[in-house]
Amino acid sequence: MGLAAGSVAVRAVAVVSVASAPMLESAAHAAADELPVIELNDVRKVYSTGQFHVEALRGVSLSIPQGEYVAIMGPSGSGKSTLMNILGCLDVLTSGRYLLAGEDVSMMDEVDLADVRNRQIGFVFQHFNLLPSLTAMRNVEMPLAYAGVPRERRRQEAQIALERVGLGDRVDHRPGELSGGQQQRAAVARALVGDPALVLADEPTGNLDSSATADVLDLFDELHQQRRTVVLITHEADVAKRANRIIRVSDGAVASDESGADRRIQ
Numbered sequence: 689m690g691l692a693a694g695s696v697a698v699r700a701v702a703v704v705s706v707a708s709a710p711m712l713e714s715a716a717h718a719a720a721d722e723l724p725v726i727e728l729n730d731v732r733k734v735y736s737t738g739q740f741h742v743e744a745l746r747g748v749s750l751s752i753p754q755g756e757y758v759a760i761m762g763p764s765g766s767g768k769s770t771l772m773n774i775l776g777c778l779d780v781l782t783s784g785r786y787l788l789a790g791e792d793v794s795m796m797d798e799v800d801l802a803d804v805r806n807r808q809i810g811f812v813f814q815h816f817n818l819l820p821s822l823t824a825m826r827n828v829e830m831p832l833a834y835a836g837v838p839r840e841r842r843r844q845e846a847q848i849a850l851e852r853v854g855l856g857d858r859v860d861h862r863p864g865e866l867s868g869g870q871q872q873r874a875a876v877a878r879a880l881v882g883d884p885a886l887v888l889a890d891e892p893t894g895n896l897d898s899s900a901t902a903d904v905l906d907l908f909d910e911l912h913q914q915r916r917t918v919v920l921i922t923h924e925a926d927v928a929k930r931a932n933r934i935i936r937v938s939d940g941a942v943a944s945d946e947s948g949a950d951r952r953i954q
């Protein structure tokens with residue numbers, strides 16, 4: 689199961705970050721430096737459908753400081769998507785506590801979660817989720833439009849974001865006129881444009897050939913160098929090994945959590 693892609697596809701523009709602060713500055717969250725970007729404490733998620741109760745997360749505790757590049761791995765059914773949906777404020781937890789950039793989102797309702805999501809999280813999806821009728825520029829501008837940023841500034845910021853991902857000469861192209869790798873780079877630009885605390889990527893290379901995969905992973909490396917906080921879900925070891933921390937999920941719990949040179953790639 690993907691990152692709630694079905695429910696998000698139709699409103700992709702609404703789930704990307706919309707904060708209106710000056711964008712794309714490296715180490716942009718200096719004030720929040722001391723706080724972990726993600727703090728989960730004994731998070732549980734139970735899906736109840738009629739007589740069935742599935743405990744998809746069984747008490748997950750995690751702390752992810754700013755600037756980490758984390759890969760979440762695990763076999764099918766282990767709870768990765770559930771965890772990602774909770775991290776992305778796309779679903780509510782059953783019990784436990786979730787602080788996102790210091791803000792307690794555990795008990796928020798849908799409306800407040802949508803607001804936090806828009807301010808704090810930039811999403812990158814396996815299938816890009818760009819609007820096909822809009823140019824790259826308009827796609828990247830869209831979160832800023834939702835945030836009420838004036839048109840001229842939107843254009844300037846989208847232009848900068850597209851240049852930063854190497855698409856400065858493709859701003860007027862529609863998604864269908866871009867390669868898969870270019871579409872994903874445009875999606876990364878859209879994820880970054882509001883300067884979110886967290887970039888959350890669900891199998892971002894799952895739909896790309898090997899050369900475009902290399903390209904997009906290089907871009908994530910750059911985000912890491914700029915001290916962006918990046919969490920990505922992947923089942924590919926080659927993708928995960930680019931991260932500086934690998935968290936493996938099994939049966940709804942964290943099975944291993946390894947950083948730096950200690951992380952094992954199987």
Ligand code: ADP
Pocket residue numbers: 689735736737742743744762763764765766767768769770771
């Ligand atoms: P993964 O992403 O690792 O494949 P998921 O998070 O999708 O795992 O699923 C974890 C467990 O929760 C599985 O047993 C799955 O069947 C169950 N599950 C996921 N979503 C739902 C849902 N909406 N309703 C009921 N059970 C669900």
